[in-house]
Amino acid sequence: MDRVTKIADRLAGVGGIVAVCLGGSRARGTHGPDSDFDLGLYYRPPLDTAALRxxxxxxTGGTVDVTEPGGWGPWVDGGGWLTVDGEHIDWIYRDLDRVHRIWQQCQAGHFxxxxxxxxPLGVYSHAYAGEVAVGRILADPTGELAALRERIRTSYPRPLRDSLVANARWEAPFTLSIARKGVPRGDAFYIAGCLFRVVGLLAQALxxxxxxxxxxEKGAVQAAGQLPNAPADFAPRAHALFRALGATPEExxxxxxDADRLAAEVLDNLSPG
Structure with a gap:
């Protein structure tokens, strides 16, 4: 960990980088000995990617593919995968002004x-705020990220909670209803996608x-099953939907x-949006 802290301190001196935050399982304390170190590089353009390379x-002692911003797509943004003396250290860009904007949207109930x-479920925009909330700040010379984290940690926005619960209330039953259109054709591919979407909606709402x-999405179902308003057997029932999907119309x-019953139980347990 001392090495990672030193790396973060040096990264904070790169042009454009405002703060560096440890994320993922290492920040949550759920990591194993082989878990990666995920470093969020919170920046404002222009980012000095030449200095990063x-x-x-x-x-690493070799050439590393460090991307320009946006090189990994519209939401993950960009960064680089490093291996330093056998340890995997990932650099992941986060545009700090965008994080601020999304936090404002969260407070207004927008996502x-x-x-x-x-x-596969898509990136929910409020994950940006969540990363700050659960992250461990390693370098923050101006204190800006720490101040933002304090605001996010103070309370989960009620408008965001209401929006996510309300979204699950209409979209989960609707998605299950259209999934039934694939039954006569034995369209397991389409139905599996619908079920995956529904379980994701329920996990977000819980x-x-x-x-x-x-x-x-990783671990979201298991974590949702441990929350107060989840049915006691939420996770095993959700996973069983995919193990027993089958291929015949009857299956x-x-x-x-089964998914309909699970969704109804979850939604009945949630407070009105």
Missing amino acids: LHAAEL EVGTQAGH HAQAGCWVLN LATAID
Whole structure:
């Protein structure tokens, strides 16, 4: 960890970088010995990517593909994957002004879902605020990121909670109803996509109800199952939808019926939006 802190201190001196924050499982304390170190590089343009590439080469002893902003897509943004003496250290860009704007939108109850490689459910915009809330700041010379984190940690915005719960209330039943159109054709691909979407909506709503941030799809179902308003068997029932999906119309209809019952239980347990 001392090495990562030293790297963060040096990164904070690169042109455009305002702060560096440790994220992911390392920040949450749920990491294993082989977990990556995810470093969020909070910046304002122009970002000195030439200096970042030089620093990466010095750390790794070789050439590293450090992207320009936007090189990894509209939401993950960009960065680089480094291996330093056997440890995986990922640099992930975050436009700080964009994070501020999204936090303002969260307080007004607005969110969007963006298409992004590696995120089959899509990136929910409020994940940017969640990253700040759960992250561990390693370098923040001006104190700007720490001040933002304090505001985000103070309370989960009620308008955002209401929006996410209300969205699940209409979209989950609607998605299940249109999933049934694929049953006569045995369209397992389409139905699986609908079920995945519904489970994701329920996980988002459960987290919002509890005032907890969802950063991505990984582990979201298991975490949702541990929240106060979740059915006790939420996670195993959600996962079972995909193990038992089948291919015949009868099997597919049964899976949708199971998802319908699960969704109804979850939504009945949530406070009105």
